[in-house]
Structures are given as C-alpha cells and as structure tokens.
Amino acid sequence: MYALIDCNSFYASCEKLFRPDLKHKPVVVLSNNDGCVVARSKEAKALGIKMAVPYYQVKDFCAQNEVAVFSSNYALYADMSQRVMSTLESLCPTVEVYSIDEAFLYLADYPVAMQDLDAYANKVKHIVERYTGISVGVGIGQTKTLAKLANYATKQYPATKGICVLTNPRWIRRLMQITDVGEVWGVGKRYKHRLNKMGVDTVYQLAICEPGKIRQHFGVVLERTCLELNGQPCLDIESIEPKKQIISSRSFSTRITSQKDLTEAVCAHASQAAHKLRQQHSLCSVITVFAKNSAFNKSEKYTPISGQYQFATPTADTRELVKAARVVLEKIFKHNIRYAKAGVMLSGICQHDEVQLDLFSTEVNPEVDDKKQALMAVMDELNSKYQADRYQQSVLFIASEGIRETQQWQMSRALLSPCYTTRISDVIVVR
C-alpha cells in the first residue's frame, strides 16, 4: 500500500500563509522572469486562469479581477516544503520525497497505518495542515500509480474532503471509468493522443488492455503503468541518489547580443552548477554550454547553439569549469542572434571517491587535488556564511561572472514577496 500526499496549489498556498488578507482571494504565482502562470489558488482556477499561460496574456484580466500576483519566491517554497516533508517523516518510517510538493509513503509494513487506512489518511492530512498551514490531498492505493489516481480524485471531487482510499474494487472501477486516460501518471499528451486513436479514452479502458500489447506499441514504461493500474506493483519507493546531470540555466529579462554579456551569463551558470555538484560530493567529466534565441518569435529563425568540453580527469573546481565554459562559448558563439536564454549542463558525473584517473595525465598529484578541494571548500563555506546580495550574487565569485547589479538582462521578479521564513529582516513582527 502506498499513499501519495500532494500539497494543494503549493506555491499559491505558501504565498497565502503570511497574508491572511488573501485567504479567500484568487492568487497566482509566476515562473522565473514573471513569464508564465505556474500556480493558481482554487479561486484563481475558478476564474478560469489556465496553467502555464503566458502572464502578459492574462495580466489585464488579473488586474480587473483583483487577483494577487506573485513572482516565484523559491526560498520560501523550499523552506515550506522541508517543513511539510519533515512532518510526513514523523508520521511514517518510509517516505520518498517525489517533488517539491509531493511525497509517497510506503504503508505495507507500517501496522499503525494498515490497521485503519481511513483513520491514518485523516490523521496525516490534519497534522500536516496543523503543523505547516499547507492543505494537502491524501490518496491511498495498492500501487504508486493507484495512489496517484486516488490523489487526483481528492482534487477533483470536493466530496472526498481531500482523502481518497482506494480499496473497494467497485469504487476503483467506477473512478477509472469516469476519468480521462490523460490523467494517469505516465500518460502525457503524446500517449493520450495515440491511445485515443486506438479507442482508449478512459483509465478503465487502459487498465483492461493486454499489457503485452501496450508494451508492443508504447514500450515497457506504459506496460508497467498498465500493470500498476491493476494493482500489481512495478514501482518501488526510491531513495535519494546523487543527480546524474546538473543544469543551471535561465532566460534573460531582455535579449542579449554581445559576446561579453553572454560570457558573463554562462560563467555564472558554470559557477552555480559547480556549486551544486560539490554539494552532492560529485565530480563531472563533461560540461555542455548552450544558448538560444526565442523559439516563439516567428520573425527570427530559431537558432540554438551548443558545445561540449570533455575533461581528462573529472573535476568540481569552479575555476576549471568556468574556464572550460569560456572555451566552449568562444567556439560556438554566433553574432547577430538575439539570445533569450543560456545555461550549462554537467554530465559524466561520479562520486569523488570513485574517480577514474587519466592514464596520461602529468598532473595527477594528490597534493594539487587536495589544495583545489580545500580552496573550493573555503569558497563554499564563505558563501554559505555570508548572505548573497539582493541580486543573488555570492560574496565570493569568479570575476568573469561580472557584477550582477550592473547586468540589465538579469531575471526580473517585479512581484516578489518577502522571504518570511529564511531571512531575518523579512520575518513578520507582531506588535
């Protein structure tokens, strides 16, 4: 038995937490650069504001309907997420944090839960809400896919009061019959389209398909989904593994054409990615640099550029990664492009205790390595000790990143809320 706990309109709920004046008001949260709508409170959904719609298309509508609009405040959401997750960990021994606002609980060998699933679901929901102020839906099923389906039902049907325990076969069947196949976890736009063409429109129709046939047409992944819908577990609770790929990228607030500006952006991303790499005690052997103009603008040709650099020996040294990024960008840069986005990707990742040394390298010298590591450790320590400036620039950085304060193209977050829980000067004062 699995439970899926999913926070309701998570980002929007976080913004409401410290703004009681917004309690029953529509709230939306925008993506980076205030580009798209990425979260809507239930009042905003009721107004018909769609997910992922570009903000400029609904800006006037929001103003007319007194919708409170916020830029993404990632520091706030990450902190609230941690509170929700640690509350869940106090309620179940086996928790898989699946995303910033979702977690699976494994219940089968937890007698407290198994004894009375409804009572347990109720308890989880109310304790999380009491401890964090975030409302959640609790779905329980025989497999992860069924738990997901149950959770979907809690959002879709108010009568569930946020709790759905799928144990009665007749109910499971009924729910599947009235649910679109596109709502199943693992069925995206493409698969939905292809399934529809085969006459499969509801979840139930997918569930009664022959798994072998599904495998033939769609591969082993959807076959597993099909089996899971029938109560046969194919997916386990997963533990947290180091990332196999690390990306740092961002759109610019204005278009960039100069190589100097693009170099600064790319260097900053290389530096950011290097930091993430060290946090998981890894090294990488490949860095990919990429940049592109807007894919939406029909008056200019979509022109993505990218290139790679392979290291002889894996590294997590910011200086080496930034240097490599510069070398790559130098090679791939094209003039007369209005760049809208750039970034880097690190791959060929290994843990630092399992490094494959370069047979021909002349500089395999443990002392040099130790020095590099020590330097990076000091850099990370200083940067965590002293808060970044209001442009998010750390106290210690590589000169080629440039000074953020002077960079016109830095992401815009015009509607940012305070960091209520993570910045001392933003903490609410009660007088």
Next chain:
DNA sequence: TCTGGGGTCCTAGGACCC
C-alpha cells in the same frame, strides 16, 4: 514586446569486442 527550469528513463542504432 512579453512564453520557466530541472530532471528521469527507455530505445534504437552505430562502433566495437571476441
């Protein structure tokens, strides 16, 4: 004018091995 960012897994095909 204005459209996010960060991940995973699977498959097919090519290069290569014995």
Next chain:
DNA sequence: TCTGGGGTCCTAGGACCC
C-alpha cells in the same frame, strides 16, 4: 564463391514527470 553469433558501451532522441 562463400563471411556467424553474441555481446557491451555510448549517444541522440523521444517520451514522461513536477
């Protein structure tokens, strides 16, 4: 004139997730 069978590793592309 005739040229096998079985395997691994890597990469790019396609699908999915939040």
